[in-house]
Amino acid sequence: MTVKMSYSDAINDAIRIAMRKDENVILMGEDVAGGAExxxxxxxxxxxxxxxxxxxxVEEFGRDRVIDTPIAEAGxxxxxxxAAATGLRPISELMFNDFIGSCLDEVMNQAxxxxxxxxxxxxxxxxxxxxxxxxxxxxxxxxxxxxxxxTHIPGLKVVVPSNPYDMKxxxxxxxxxxxxxxxxxxxxxxxxxxxVGEGFYTIPFGKAEIKRAGKDLTIVGIGKQVNTxxxxxxxxxxxxxxxxxxxxxxLSPLDEDTIINSVKKxxxxxxxxxxxxxxxxxxxxxxxxxxxxxxxxxxPIKRVTAPHSPxxxxxxxxxxxxxxxxxxxNAFQSxxxxxxxxxx
Amino acid sequence: MQTETKASAKDMTVEKAKWIYQKMQEIRQFETSVHDxxxxxxxxxxxxxxxxxxxxxxxxxxxxxxNDNITSTHxxxxxxxxxxxxxxGMMAEIFGRSTGLCKGKGGSMHIADVSKGMLGANGIVGAGxxxxxxxxxxxxxxxxxxxxxxxxxxxxxxxxxxxxxxNMAAIWKLPVIFVCENxxxxxxxxxxxxxxxxxxxxxxxxxxxxxxTVDGRDVQAVYDAAGKAVQxxxxxxxxxxxxxxxxxxxxxxxxDTQTYKxxxxxxxxxxxxxPILRFQKYAKDSQLLTEDEITAxxxxxxxxxxxxxxxxxxxxxxxxxxVTTDVYINY
Numbered sequence: 184m185t186v187k188m189s190y191s192d193a194i195n196d197a198i199r200i201a202m203r204k205d206e207n208v209i210l211m212g213e214d215v216a217g218g219a220e221x222x223x224x225x226x227x228x229x230x231x232x233x234x235x236x237x238x239x240x241v242e243e244f245g246r247d248r249v250i251d252t253p254i255a256e257a258g259x260x261x262x263x264x265x266a267a268a269t270g271l272r273p274i275s276e277l278m279f280n281d282f283i284g285s286c287l288d289e290v291m292n293q294a295x296x297x298x299x300x301x302x303x304x305x306x307x308x309x310x311x312x313x314x315x316x317x318x319x320x321x322x323x324x325x326x327x328x329x330x331x332x333x334t335h336i337p338g339l340k341v342v343v344p345s346n347p348y349d350m351k352x353x354x355x356x357x358x359x360x361x362x363x364x365x366x367x368x369x370x371x372x373x374x375x376x377x378x379v380g381e382g383f384y385t386i387p388f389g390k391a392e393i394k395r396a397g398k399d400l401t402i403v404g405i406g407k408q409v410n411t412x413x414x415x416x417x418x419x420x421x422x423x424x425x426x427x428x429x430x431x432x433x434l435s436p437l438d439e440d441t442i443i444n445s446v447k448k449x450x451x452x453x454x455x456x457x458x459x460x461x462x463x464x465x466x467x468x469x470x471x472x473x474x475x476x477x478x479x480x481x482x483p484i485k486r487v488t489a490p491h492s493p494x495x496x497x498x499x500x501x502x503x504x505x506x507x508x509x510x511x512x513n514a515f516q517s518x519x520x521x522x523x524x525x526x527x
Numbered sequence: 528m529q530t531e532t533k534a535s536a537k538d539m540t541v542e543k544a545k546w547i548y549q550k551m552q553e554i555r556q557f558e559t560s561v562h563d564x565x566x567x568x569x570x571x572x573x574x575x576x577x578x579x580x581x582x583x584x585x586x587x588x589x590x591x592x593x594n595d596n597i598t599s600t601h602x603x604x605x606x607x608x609x610x611x612x613x614x615x616g617m618m619a620e621i622f623g624r625s626t627g628l629c630k631g632k633g634g635s636m637h638i639a640d641v642s643k644g645m646l647g648a649n650g651i652v653g654a655g656x657x658x659x660x661x662x663x664x665x666x667x668x669x670x671x672x673x674x675x676x677x678x679x680x681x682x683x684x685x686x687x688x689x690x691x692x693x694n695m696a697a698i699w700k701l702p703v704i705f706v707c708e709n710x711x712x713x714x715x716x717x718x719x720x721x722x723x724x725x726x727x728x729x730x731x732x733x734x735x736x737x738x739x740t741v742d743g744r745d746v747q748a749v750y751d752a753a754g755k756a757v758q759x760x761x762x763x764x765x766x767x768x769x770x771x772x773x774x775x776x777x778x779x780x781x782x783d784t785q786t787y788k789x790x791x792x793x794x795x796x797x798x799x800x801x802p803i804l805r806f807q808k809y810a811k812d813s814q815l816l817t818e819d820e821i822t823a824x825x826x827x828x829x830x831x832x833x834x835x836x837x838x839x840x841x842x843x844x845x846x847x848x849x850v851t852t853d854v855y856i857n858y
Contacts, residue, residue, distance in 0.1 A: 209668060247668060253698070258691025261657020262664050268646060269596055269665040292651050293658065300637040301647060302629035303853035337854050361856040389858075436858050 185348075185378040191236045193347040193379045194312070194368065197354040198237060198274060200383050202244050205272060208358060211250040211263060212276030212312075216241035219251040233278055234314070234373055256286035260311070264294045267309040267363070274358060277313040280329045280367065294363040295338030309363040310354070316369035316407060317457055317505055323493035326501075328406065328458040333365045334434040334467070340364040340388055341435040345409035347377040349432055352386030359385070369407040389436035393445070397425035400515055401445040401452045404430060405464050408455040408506055415455075415511035422524075424515070434464050442468060443476045450481035453514050455506050460488040482518035487511050538754060539747070544815035545824065547589055547746055551581040551803050552828040553614065554605045558777075560832050561604070561621060565781045571623055574635050577605030579744075579776030582802040583708050584609035586749025587676055587769075590757040596644040596662035597676045598655030602708075602775075603648025606678050607638050610645045618835035624842035631845045632853065652713075653686030655679055656705070660692045663701035663766075674702040674760040682713025684727045693768065697734040702760035704753065705768045708743065710775040715787050728770035736766050743771025744802040747809055774800070 188196065201208045215237045218224030225246070231238025241249040252259035256277065263275035277283060283290065290311065297305040317326040334341045340362055344350035350368070357364035394409060395416050404412035409430040416426035427445050431438055446452050452472055456465040465486040472484060487506045495501050516524040539547075558578040565574050577584070580602070588609035591597070599606040607617055612628060620627030621635045628640050639647035646662065649655050659677030666673040683689055684707055696703045707727040711718050724730065731738020737759065741748040749771055756767035774796040778785040785793075798804075810816035 207669075250664075253691070253695060255691035255695065257688050258657045258660070258695050261654065261688065261692070262661035262695065265596075265598070265646060265658035265661025266664045266668075267661075268641065268658075269662045271665050271668060288651055288654060289657060293649075293654060296637075297639075297647065298856065299853045300629060300633040301639040301641065302627070302632050304629070305639060305641045305647070306856055340855070340858075362858075 184381045186381055187376055188347055188379045189374055189376045190347045190350050190368070191234065191373040193351040194236050194354060195238070195240065196379070197351045197358070198240055199243060201274070201355060201358040202240070202248065204383065207270065207272045208274065209248045209250060209266070209271055210237060210240060210274045210276070211252055211259060213252055213254055213278050215276055216246065216249045216251050219246065232276065234370065236368070236373065237276070256282055257289055260286035260289040261293060263309055264289055264307055267307045268297060268305050272308045272358060274310045274312060277311055279325050280313040280315045281324050281327050283329060283332065290333070290339070290363070290365070291336050295336045298362070299338060306361045307363045308361045310357045311363070311365045313365060313367060314370050315367045316371050317489070317494045317501060318371040320496060320498055320501060321370070322496035326494035328367070330367050330405070330434055331458055331463045331467070334464060335462070338363065339435060340433065342366045342388070342433050343406040344432065345372070345404065345406055345430050347375065347379045349386060351379050352384050353432060355383060356385040356388060360388070367406060372407050386432065388433045389438050391429050391431045391438035391441040393427060393441065394430050395426070395428040397427035397449065399424045399449055399451065400426040401442065401449045402426050402428045402511065403442055403452070403454045403468055404428065405434070405454070405456040405458070408457055411506050411508060412455050412511065415508035418508055418512060419515065437468070439471055439475070443472060446472050446476045447479045450479055451515070451518050452480070453485045453487060453511055455487045455511060457489050457505055460486060460491055463488065485514040485518060487514050539750065539815065541815055543589060544810050545820065547585050547750070548806060548810060548816060548821065549824050549828060550585045550588070550609050551746065551806060552824060553831065554578070554581045554584065554608045555803055556828050556832045557604060557608060557614065557617070557835070560836060562777060562781060564836070570621055572634050574621070574781045575602040575779065576777040576781065577602050579796060579802070580708055580710060580773045581605055582746035582749050582806070583706065583743045583771045583773055584678065586746045587704070587706050587753040589750055590754050591644070591674070591676065593642070593644050594671070594673045595675065596646050596659070596673070597678060598646050598659040598662070599648045599678050600655060600680055600683070601636050601648065601650055601652070602680070603638060604635070607640070607645055607648065611643045612638065612640045612645055614831055614835040615838040618839040619842045622839040622842070623844060624839055625845040625849070626838070626842040630849060632849060652680070653683040653688040656683065656686070656688045656692035659703050659705070660696045660701055663696060663703040664699070666702050667699065672761045674704060674757055676704045676706055678706050678708060680713060681707060681709040681711070681718045681722060681727060684730070685713070685721055693730065693734050693736070693766065696766040697736045700763065700765040702763070703766040704756045704760055705766060706753070707768065707770040708773055709770055710773045712775060712779065712787070714779045717787070726770055728768050731768040736768065738768040738770070740770040740772060743773030744800055744805060746802060746806050
């Protein structure tokens, strides 16, 4: 059974299901309830997170398990790491992924390394939920997509759901995973609706989904750029080219096989990633395919990414900054040549 | 702020006094041995020795069980020993051997044993502070009576994590004891230079919690103050900052020339202000331990440390497969 709900509601649903299932699951972060110690908001909370994603959860589980933290990311993220190591299963919200600068040590040097440094004798079942994504006119410090930063770090798992169904299943996997997981919530997807499974279900990490089959081109989209890739594929189909669109769903672990097998079939690869272009998910996937499927490539791998610049504020500039279907189609045209592209 | 240099023996049993003396000796002899072996070039990497600060770890951990958690620092050997980590496993870890507490994958700066409530030495100054409140949060959410102790240096008191963690522990009334080992130096800079405050415990006033400064070379004083702080934490009365003024007998790291130290202060620390000699005298004067008992413990510890060194030396290095195992639980 499925039910139509938004990406935001899918997150809320997953958290409630997890908290009902396991009393060790707690939700913590800045104003995840809001209004702490304000008498008339004690039960219902104020915000439920800055975008209202966790609204109402405090009403069901109370403030012992839905904990508003001070705006002190290093302090509460470090607390979440150790709470995980000592028996809880915290969901710790980093309001915007751009704030990682204030608590990178806790994630990179503590959460990610405990299991390894301590010889496999400690575990950190921590889920970090964080908001990423441009397209909201939130400017350079609230719009980045920093999943590559976390993918770089051994010991962390990185999840980039592109739709409500995946969000719920991947978030539930994350919460009940015994390793630290960072789940990216694209702020522009919160209102997007889709069919979502009812009750508890999980989606395994490291399993990409082929969103659309095709033989002429493989497009790998990261996060919400899966949707951009699908739009481009529609337009290419009208020109007679069949693009296969792959959503990796998780960047760490990465389902290399699905991508490589697709490229072996199509001979062409475009990666669509709205993050910065250097040392990114796009460059990583390009390198892997270059290494493992070079002989199958009919054209150089293309990356459709943001430019190497911060996210601009002004709406027309931000629009120029982001990937779009036209950029993907132009990249494909450069791969097959103008003659082939226009004569088909 | 109050400074206590003397505390009564009324709360210390003979059994506890023996445990305290043995643990202090274990730390001292362990560190002296590591110092000697490091000089010979047989220990890889960075080593930061705890000698001189024994009274702090031991005086505090004397009140803890395996269910209580501690967080530590880069100077963590003493905390590990006081919290009950296995000496053989510790020495093997420092030697990088497969039989080490962390299979040789952590080393001196990351020795841990979560089964003993030892959440790891830590290579990052200030990192243990938020971790300690996390352990305190677990105790609060799960409604156990466990406490968390954060050992940190005076250097870390200048770090933002100190203030974030103390503030959070205070507003949430967490069962956490922040034990500052104020040895007067953060690396090669003095506390007087690097900190605006005279006493780390004075920050407690701003956070509206209990703060106390004691003579950290006097295990009796530490034991007494820590006992009260641990009891407050177990009773749900919130956190304490316990500042122990102490001294680092060796340098910041092994190989440090220590040109920043005052020679007279160093001499005094190694002799009349030595925390182990001071406790020997105290224990004898107050008839907690006899000379013979002290000698017997010294000899027992000597044998333990020799055993640990031999165990480490005889242990194999980790298998090549260990480079990439234990990165994830499932991947």
